Amino acid sequence: SQQGEEDPQALSIQEGENATMNCSYKTSINNLQWYRQNSGRGLVHLILIRSNEREKHSGRLRVTLDTSKKSSSLLITASRAADTASYFCATGSTGRRALTFGSGTRLQVQP
Amino acid sequence: DGGITQSPKYLFRKEGQNVTLSCEQNLNHDAMYWYRQDPGQGLRLIYYSQIVNDFQKGDIAEGYSVSREKKESFPLTVTSAQKNPTAFYLCASSKGGLNTEAFFGQGTRLTVV
Numbered sequence: 408s409q410q411g412e413e414d415p416q417a418l419s420i421q422e423g424e425n426a427t428m429n430c431s432y433k434t435s436i437n438n439l440q441w442y443r444q445n446s447g448r449g450l451v452h453l454i455l456i457r458s459n460e461r462e463k464h465s466g467r468l469r470v471t472l473d474t475s476k477k478s479s480s481l482l483i484t485a486s487r488a489a490d491t492a493s494y495f496c497a498t499g500s501t502g503r504r505a506l507t508f509g510s511g512t513r514l515q516v517q518p
Numbered sequence: 519d520g521g522i523t524q525s526p527k528y529l530f531r532k533e534g535q536n537v538t539l540s541c542e543q544n545l546n547h548d549a550m551y552w553y554r555q556d557p558g559q560g561l562r563l564i565y566y567s568q569i570v571n572d573f574q575k576g577d578i579a580e581g582y583s584v585s586r587e588k589k590e591s592f593p594l595t596v597t598s599a600q601k602n603p604t605a606f607y608l609c610a611s612s613k614g615g616l617n618t619e620a621f622f623g624q625g626t627r628l629t630v631v
Contacts, residue, residue, distance in 0.1 A: 438616065442620075442622075447606075449608055449622035449625050450610075450622040452619040455617065495561070505563050508553070508560040510559055
């Protein structure tokens with residue numbers, strides 16, 4: 408089952424612009440995480456936000472979580488060509504001892 | 519260097535063959551996971567293990583088997599019963615429990631020839 412759905416499926420921006428990706432999920436969660444995947448590689452953890460948190464920052468990343476709307480957003484500020492990758496949200500829930508991943512957003516940053 | 523290693527990177531399987539994908543971690547993590555990724559899609563959970571000698575089916579376990587005889591190792595066997603095995607397979611590990619991040623290997627791309 409895929410808990411999360413990312414929006415948009417694909418995003419193309421110019422270097423220096425901000426990129427915003429959204430994630431919606433269906434059931435109650437303990438935490439929501441964002442991962443990055445370069446083409447043909449494994450996933451790399453970016454940030455974890457707990458269900459009692461509303462916003463979290465890490466470098467150029469800003470994540471928000473709205474549990475009432477069951478949604479999260481990932482903002483990458485001042486994007487770089489090296490940010491080109493697929494970005495996935497994943498949810499952690501009590502009773503399911505493994506993360507459930509969304510379908511991902513493919514981000515292309517044009518130099 | 520701590521990390522999680524998958525091998526091989528590329529694997530070709532003939533129809534009717536069983537193949538085993540290796541996953542080893544030296545992060546001292548209790549929990550390990552196998553996910554399948556099809557082109558342009560997200561990850562689907564095959565099997566997971568929270569502790570040595572114990573494992574649970576995920577969402578798409580049919581046609582797959584695993585073992586967890588050692589903390590460091592969680593091999594995945596793709597059996598002949600898996601009718602559409604061509605995919606990218608990702609192994610991950612974590613400390614286990616809630617609110618922990620997962621660490622991923624670099625993946626194995628399996629192709630049926």
